Amino acid sequence: MRYKSYTLIIALAFLPMLIWAQQDTDHLYRKSLKDVLDEIQARFHVKIKYSEDQVKDKYVNYADWRFRNTVDETLDNVLAPVDMKVNKTGPTSYKLKDYEYNVWSVADGWAKLDSIAKLYHDEASWEKRKELLRPALYKALDLYPLPAKPGSKPIITQKRIYNGYSVENIAIEILPGLYINGSLYKPLHYKGKIPVMLSPDGHWDKQRYRADCQLRCATLARMGCMAYSYDLFAWGESLLQFKSEDHRTSIAQVVQTLGAIRIIDYLLTLKETDPNRLGISGGSGGGSHTVLMAALDPRIKLSAPVVAVSSYFYGGCPCESGMPIHMVCSGTDNVELAAMAAPNPQLLITDGKDWTAHMPEHDFPYLQKMYGYYGKTNLVENVHLPNEGHDYGPSKRNALYKFVAKNFNLDIHKIEDKSGNIDESEVTIEKEPLMYVFGDHGQYLPRDAIHGYENLLHVFATAPREKNPVD
Template sequence: MIAYIKKPFVLVIAIYCSGILMAQTSDDQFRMPLKTVLTEIEQRYGIKMQYGEEMVKDKWVNYARWRYRPDAETTLSNILSPLDMAVNKTGDKRYKLKYFEYHRLTPEEGKARLDYLASHYSNAQQWEQRRDSLKKCMWEALQLSPLPPAPTGKPIIVSKRSMDGYSIENIAFEVLPGLYIAGSLYRPLKVKSKIPIVLCPDGHWAQHRYRADCQLRCATLARMGCMAISYDLFAWGESLLQFKSEDHRRALAMTVQALGTIRILDYLLTLKEADSSRVAISGGSGGGSHTMLITALDNRIKLSVPVVMLSSYHSGGCPCESGMPIHLCGGGTANPEIAAMAAPRPQLVISDGKDWTDQVPQTEFPYLQKMYGYYGKTDQVENVHLPEEGHDFGVNKRQLLYLFIAKHFKLDIASQLDAAGKVDESKVTIEPETALLVFGPKGEHLPANAIKGFEQLKAMFIHQFQDCSSKPDKRCNKNEQLRRLPDN
């Protein structure tokens, strides 16, 4: 009888030890597999979790059951935070596992952070102290203080075409030795006096500057009397002749794109028809992040229109928007505070109801009004919210851009309006991608000195920066005075 009982008893003890005691003692930090923990949480709280097996494979939770709390969400936060993971609530008692997103908060957290930032200043003088400190830090965070020497070569310009009321030319700029950014420069056919510049960086939409809506926007601005330029993201478009697509998701992409815009503006302001008092920038999505950043950094920008990007709870999910630590400046900042650095220069924020700009009318815009109010210029900042629209740069958003630029740059666009009073886009010719290329369909015209690969870029950039820091010269410092100009 004793022998009969002994074997199953030993077996039970072995199972108990291996399944609970051996995995759950202080000696092993009460360690459990993440998948086991999530299954147990589902059963305990009556919830359902969604995740792929690769997300939980070989992941363990220390002190797992010690992290449990009375409610599921606090428990999940306690379990997942040490693993740099979190959840999105997708329905009633339904959650989806995700990796931690450093650039994203909840809307409630975003508002609380914005309220906290706003509590640190109550007048223009206090704000400007904060703004100047942020600006200095942001230049340093981008590793652009001081700016590296600019290459001495002229832009590469090919294939100028004349259309109905505007021209297009394919253009490429050497940002650093062997590093090129290609773009499309649109100009009015008839230029009688100085004309505005509109920089048009773009987001991560398919086809980028080759898209129909991008061509419509830039060509229409040219027909209105502006010179407008769209240009490639780093490791997008013709930049892929030099880099791999995955290089775009490296932090240095943010620096290259900022430097690229500065170099492009440097050149455009040398053109005899350019009006330095009327320089605008407008981009959507990631281009909206870039719009806010460049406006904050460069006082030559006189008007900005960030589209579908301003958010207190989302800083931009791509390293080209948040890969360098600009949002850690000043003890921590956020895109609305960066957008406020434009004050009192005219700014139009275009938001919608189907992305992270959904809270702008009640959260971010009142904050901007307060900041512009320090200068008695609340009329210089506007928000148009399109609650039924989504994350794009569609026709309604473009129309808002046209009218805002026309109003503040005093453009006579009566001849450009259709019967409905809208700016007419119908006379724009949409060209195929091949027509907009600088370096040819196969990259056969890429300059011989073009660098190839991210490691070359990194090494060359570090060399340029270190050389400029140790032996600054006029080329390094030519834009330092621009940074010190007053915002108005």
């Protein structure tokens, strides 16, 4: 017993040496992330807020070797290998976060755009770049060639009639058993061909059923333009087929792109559609979708991305950046993709409280230069609202109405009051169930509808392909 006690005492005495001995190249100078963060706090007299779950089972190799003279340099060295970062919340306080691949510093974003811009210098060299970008984008989305269209006809609900416009809900089958749902707003009185505006939803509460979304589409219709509002993937009525978490998968971007292509296909079959006046405008994630669709599909003749475009922000949702569209042709960004719409009219609406805050300083001058290659600088506009935030509010909608009226030759006076102000008060805000295609409880969902993420992957992988979209 005495021998065992002496052994224990000796072992305890040498325990610190044994621990220290592990700090060598044989053990990669490895320390737990929690210990390293605690040491940073003590050494630099700062506070780093983190949860136990964030640091659990995370380790830093060569930890002590990553320390530098400043806390910011040290944090960068320590956190980059474990795909984490910090946000500075005060002069001496930080908050630990997962690495945000889609958020760059303003300086880094501008530098990237500047390096991209060196690849062309006139219309001819830019057109060559576009010829490389467009098919590469389709391939990055696994839409080259496109899946064949299902032979089914759209499912259309009964039309509702309001003051100067009508609404009907439409479901379009875009893959076998996969539906994209929306609402089509039409002017009641029109002659000849009329323009169309696609209105993709953003990541806001109440999806396309929101009052501001209805106001926008109905007001466009009252002005003489069809407007088609549609769901994101695993959003709105798409939740009848998928779980909400399925939206956070990379195929969301693929489905939404294919869905918009098939919506355009359908709209162009309508006898009243003017194919030379087909536009698109969405906000936030719908704004990223707007930019991508205007870059991909030359049938789109006008675009208006709202609170979306920035050279230092790539979209924080897989439906915006889940597929490697930004990696094509040695790298691109959302501002260069927006330039692919040139020389078609484009309105960028930005604000002072999100990642679009610096649009007038650097990114918009780049777009003006690109439109200048065609002698069409006047066709790209930026309405910047420095005191506003991330929404599609009244001032942003008003800017859209004026832009669409000017470029699609519509009468803006149809939606103005006696004082010349935009008047949305004539719009009827529908209750959500009225906007469903498949009933209050999904009871009219077709029997062949697929359910679940795994089934979607199978259907997409096995779908016959029809043609290359840019051939």
